[in-house]
Amino acid sequence: MSETTRTNRRIVLAERPRGAPTPASFRLEETPAPVPAEGEALLRTLYLSLDPYMRGRMSDAPSYAPPAALGEAMPGGAVCRVEASRHPDYRPGDLVLAYSGWQDYAVSNGADLMKLDPALPRPSYALGVLGMPGLTAYGGLLDIGAPQPGETLVTAAATGAVGSVVGQLGKLKGCRVVGVAGGAEKCRYAVDELGFDACVDHRLPGLPERLAAACPQGVDIYWENVGGAVLDAVLPLLNPKARIPVCGLIAHYNAETLPPGPDRIPMLMGMILRRRLHVQGFIVFSEYGDRYPEFLREMSAWVRDGAVKYREDVVDGLERAPEAFMGLLEGRNFGKLVVRVSE
């Protein structure tokens, strides 16, 4: 097949969603695959990563990264195979991590590429436990969370790409680890497979009481990746000098308006003051990019020897990415969500 006959399917941002994304937010297009210029490589997407942060890119509200452009392929990280290359550092067949978006093909000048270690358990792990979500958990927990033996760590989205690693790192550091997850199956998995001390189902009534019962010594670290009712349940349990790494707020990503009052900012600030809380946001590669080699070495060993377990939720076919992404925002995935785009 010559380069000119390749067809590139791509999923573009059709309109900026108000509230939850819908099928109308996306559009599947077919265009000729791009042709690499001198100094570029042609990439074939094997696995596309779907992550909550992408909801932010669909909006044009100010954020730390520019929004996705209307009519352009949705952005995202992917594991790709080099199909053709006019770049001296890449050869056909190389596996790379690229920021190439929701599409079959892309060209790159190499600036966004990282060659993948052929010894990876699976190439798609570079999108999860051994990639951005893993480094997020590693950097944010060890730096801001600063877990100490005997402390209690709570993480929501306990079986997700980040929360599952946060909790297992907490166990490695000697913490009591309590997860929050949606549904009995995820909660069982967190305890039985991931080794959490307890996991509370946020879909059942009485979350504050059940979380309190699971944290008899209070909470020293709350890994914030959801917000909403989970944050509300955690706040009264926070011990003096508790740390809250703020990694995500998935409960609010689809919200168009703020919840009804009263305005509880004075309550939250008062709690930060009186309990001497440390609340801090971070962006993984800005803050912890320089720890990537150390992370990769340590995490690879933990994955290899089973100290950190990792579960993927693999969806087949690029065309199913929008549906899978909408489900991610509702917690319908079970494990790190990836789309298998091609073999």
Next chain:
Amino acid sequence: MSETTRTNRRIVLAERPRGAPTPASFRLEETPAPVPAEGEALLRTLYLSLDPYMRGRMSDAPSYAPPAALGEAMPGGAVCRVEASRHPDYRPGDLVLAYSGWQDYAVSNGADLMKLDPALPRPSYALGVLGMPGLTAYGGLLDIGAPQPGETLVTAAATGAVGSVVGQLGKLKGCRVVGVAGGAEKCRYAVDELGFDACVDHRLPGLPERLAAACPQGVDIYWENVGGAVLDAVLPLLNPKARIPVCGLIAHYNAETLPPGPDRIPMLMGMILRRRLHVQGFIVFSEYGDRYPEFLREMSAWVRDGAVKYREDVVDGLERAPEAFMGLLEGRNFGKLVVRVSE
């Protein structure tokens, strides 16, 4: 005068205020002065410190310190002179810092006492720039605020005991320093005497716009000691990786209810996430007590050579402490508020 004939005037907590304290919250009592037992010293209060944190002690809501007891002297730090002593380390005439409360006399076993350096510019400075408020500014700003040359620092209560020191330390560290204060006279003082680059009057309309104009490079450090409208004006100006040491929330101390909605916690948490803010509370002696000697050495030198200026608002007479304290919560003081109880 024999010890048994001394009369102790003391101001006790008469009732826990709902909302702002009123004269009925306090009661002036006269009792016989206590008599020191073996191992104790009798203290005569010279200067009583009035500080915003005392509002918290008047409530029995859970906090980091136990509440003041009904019918007992209001708690507080004071500069005292040893009148009589059965303690081997203290002699009559010694000047000490004590946590002896709103009264003329107290006894102490020494556990809460610190001898004052006779070289102090004035003994009352031990209640302000060279005492708890100064250490609050020094520890919180240098540790959590971590000021860097060229950054913009905003502090509210700019002419108060803590804010004035925070701003001047910010200048010593090379920051652009913008104060927020109530009234033209305080704002002039902050710029002309304390050397702030600008100071914005929060009593005039348009605080958000005027603060934005005074911070053309945004805000890197916000010293939070008020909350309310000042926090609201600062939030949109915060730069990525801004730090917010949470020292106090005087705008809310008298509030019985939360402000009307919507609930802006998701907005604040979203801002912490996207702008990678570091928001942290602290309690001065718990966190920075071990830095007291270093603080005292550095700050004494700055005060001596005029690098840090310090203004006291001295009220005469213990009986005026309630009125002065009520004014403090409304920003009526101008400088560190102390009560001269005796000569």
